[in-house]
Amino acid sequence: MKKELFKFLIFTVLILVAPLAFKGGYLMNVLVFVGINTMLAIALNLLLGYCGQISLGHAGFFGLGAYLSGILTATHGLNPWLVMPLAAGLVGLLAYLIGFPILKLKGHYLAMATLGMGIIIYIVFNESVDYTGGPSGLSGIPALSIGSTSFDSDVKSYYLVWAFTLGVCLFSLNLANSRVGRALRAIHDSEIAARVVGVNARELKVRIFALSAVISALAGCLYAHTMTFISPASFGFNFSVELLTMVVIGGLGSIYGSFLGAALLTLLPEFLRAAHDYDIIIYGGLLMVMVMFMPGGLVRSVPDAVRKLVRLKGGAGNA
Amino acid sequence: MLEVSGITQIFGGVTALKDVSFSIAKESITGVIGPNGAGKTTLFNIISGIYTQTSGTVVLEGRNISGLPPERLAPLGMVRTFQNIELFSSMTVLENVMVGMHTKSSSGLLACSLKMPWTFKEEARIRDNAMRWLEFAEISDLAGTVAGNLPFGKGRMLEIARALAADPKIILMDEPAAGLNSQETLGLADVIKKIRDMGITVVLVEHDMELVMDICDRIVVLNLGSKLAEGTPREIQENGDVVAAYLGDE
Numbered sequence: 270m271k272k273e274l275f276k277f278l279i280f281t282v283l284i285l286v287a288p289l290a291f292k293g294g295y296l297m298n299v300l301v302f303v304g305i306n307t308m309l310a311i312a313l314n315l316l317l318g319y320c321g322q323i324s325l326g327h328a329g330f331f332g333l334g335a336y337l338s339g340i341l342t343a344t345h346g347l348n349p350w351l352v353m354p355l356a357a358g359l360v361g362l363l364a365y366l367i368g369f370p371i372l373k374l375k376g377h378y379l380a381m382a383t384l385g386m387g388i389i390i391y392i393v394f395n396e397s398v399d400y401t402g403g404p405s406g407l408s409g410i411p412a413l414s415i416g417s418t419s420f421d422s423d424v425k426s427y428y429l430v431w432a433f434t435l436g437v438c439l440f441s442l443n444l445a446n447s448r449v450g451r452a453l454r455a456i457h458d459s460e461i462a463a464r465v466v467g468v469n470a471r472e473l474k475v476r477i478f479a480l481s482a483v484i485s486a487l488a489g490c491l492y493a494h495t496m497t498f499i500s501p502a503s504f505g506f507n508f509s510v511e512l513l514t515m516v517v518i519g520g521l522g523s524i525y526g527s528f529l530g531a532a533l534l535t536l537l538p539e540f541l542r543a544a545h546d547y548d549i550i551i552y553g554g555l556l557m558v559m560v561m562f563m564p565g566g567l568v569r570s571v572p573d574a575v576r577k578l579v580r581l582k583g584g585a586g587n588a
Numbered sequence: 589m590l591e592v593s594g595i596t597q598i599f600g601g602v603t604a605l606k607d608v609s610f611s612i613a614k615e616s617i618t619g620v621i622g623p624n625g626a627g628k629t630t631l632f633n634i635i636s637g638i639y640t641q642t643s644g645t646v647v648l649e650g651r652n653i654s655g656l657p658p659e660r661l662a663p664l665g666m667v668r669t670f671q672n673i674e675l676f677s678s679m680t681v682l683e684n685v686m687v688g689m690h691t692k693s694s695s696g697l698l699a700c701s702l703k704m705p706w707t708f709k710e711e712a713r714i715r716d717n718a719m720r721w722l723e724f725a726e727i728s729d730l731a732g733t734v735a736g737n738l739p740f741g742k743g744r745m746l747e748i749a750r751a752l753a754a755d756p757k758i759i760l761m762d763e764p765a766a767g768l769n770s771q772e773t774l775g776l777a778d779v780i781k782k783i784r785d786m787g788i789t790v791v792l793v794e795h796d797m798e799l800v801m802d803i804c805d806r807i808v809v810l811n812l813g814s815k816l817a818e819g820t821p822r823e824i825q826e827n828g829d830v831v832a833a834y835l836g837d838e
Binding site: 444459469 | 636638657658659661662663667668670674675676677678679683686687688689690691693695696697700701702703707710711714747750751753754
């Protein structure tokens with residue numbers, strides 16, 4: 270337990286000092302998105318990596334958070350700090366209600382149902398032009414501010430977003446190592462055995478689905494207020510797949526893995542500008558390679574590989 | 589303790605169980621035996637809430653539990669083990685047993701995530717208790733091992749430890765000796781007797797006749813979906829119908 274806390278502290282310090290290394294350059298902006306995507310990847314990982322339930326519609330929850338926040342602040346002039354819990358709560362409630370019928374399904378069927386859910390949400394963003402601005406997007410969303418300090422620069426946004434992301438990290442780490450976290454993993458490994466010892470699998474799955482949606486919506490709020498402009502294109506099926514890729518590449522059932530996956534998939538396109546139009550192909554390819562050769566994700570495979578290398582060297586030395 | 593009356597189960601057009609009734613006394617070991625296809629596992633799945641019977645009732649300590657799902661039965665004191673052990677294979681041995689304490693603990697999702705002060709105490713209690721059950725099952729040295737890497741025999745003991753952690757009044761075991769070597773089976777017999785001596789009622793489906801005759805207080809024999817006989821091991825051994833069912837009629 271002490272070790273967990275220590276790891277988290279090191280991670281926090283690294284995040285806090287990272288801006289010094291980049292001196293507020295263009296990459297700072299990208300690192301803000303690493304923060305948002307880490308939140309999203311953790312949200313999906315709680316559902317997929319811990320509880321074993323897939324969702325191909327998480328971009329929808331992310332978008333709902335962003336649009337609720339955007340519309341209520343930009344169009345109706347409400348206070349963003351008030352809107353944030355409201356939006357997260359509403360999306361959570363919606364997910365809870367959708368979750369009951371949908372999470373009865375398993376495997377491919379659940380994937381299809383959540384896929385459909387994500388697509389419906391995306392269509393709503395596109396078509397309800399009066400509220401969302403349709404395909405041309407919603408602009409004029411105010412940046413968040415505390416007192417007279419507005420989070421309008423990349424460095425300020427960085428600290429704001431990462432404050433939330435670290436909070437979500439700690440929250441999820443605690444959850445993973447608790448009675449409820451164990452019940453989640455138990456459902457993943459053998460639902461029937463979990464039920465036999467009294468885990469209400471049905472109810473717990475729905476709750477985690479809702480929690481996952483709440484975190485995604487929260488990330489959506491932060492996204493809307495840091496971008497100040499949102500459009501449906503950011504919340505489509507492609508992004509749901511990208512989130513899934515982050516979780517799998519980083520490592521299913523690992524909170525820090527979610528960070529690795531999110532960081533890699535957010536930074537990679539910046540270095541592969543030329544291949545921009547082929548990003549979905551690259552993600553697909555990465556996903557296949559990872560599932561085939563590194564099913565544990567980066568967070569497990571890299572340390573394993575290092576250990577193997579060290580052993581090989583040691584073995585050669587002895588011989 | 590447990591009253592099974594008039595259980596009939598029809599799958600499609602096939603009658604798997606036909607009007608099966610028996611009752612099980614408190615703090616006893618009851619064996620359910622019968623040739624392959626007699627309906628033993630179906631009966632277990634009905635009692636433990638995995639299937640819902642076509643007709644008939646199951647009453648646990650005066651309470652009708654027919655149709656209740658497994659997660660509702662655990663808090664009432666009924667747990668079971670599986671023929672092909674069902675472990676949480678990616679979790680450690682200790683964690684497996686800790687999940688067994690699920691109904692004996694109550695911290696919710698938010699309390700756990702926010703690490704409320706009271707959760708520490710509960711977590712420590714869960715851990716200590718789980719450790720005690722590992723010691724009981726003589727696998728405490730494997731506490732940190734990932735359950736998926738356990739040899740089969742140890743996995744069986746882990747499953748029993750996990751079931752006991754739920755603090756049951758009655759435990760159903762589906763072929764606990766299947767896949768065990770003779771040494772392990774002897775150990776299992778001791779453990780089952782110890783469980784009964786702790787005041788827990790044991791019901792088991794088993795093919796290992798030596799084990800059944802050795803440990804059971806009472807035996808129920810099923811054949812072709814119906815109850816063929818019921819009695820003490822001695823009575824069953826001397827029952828002509830049972831011998832005929834197992835060895836074939838002349």
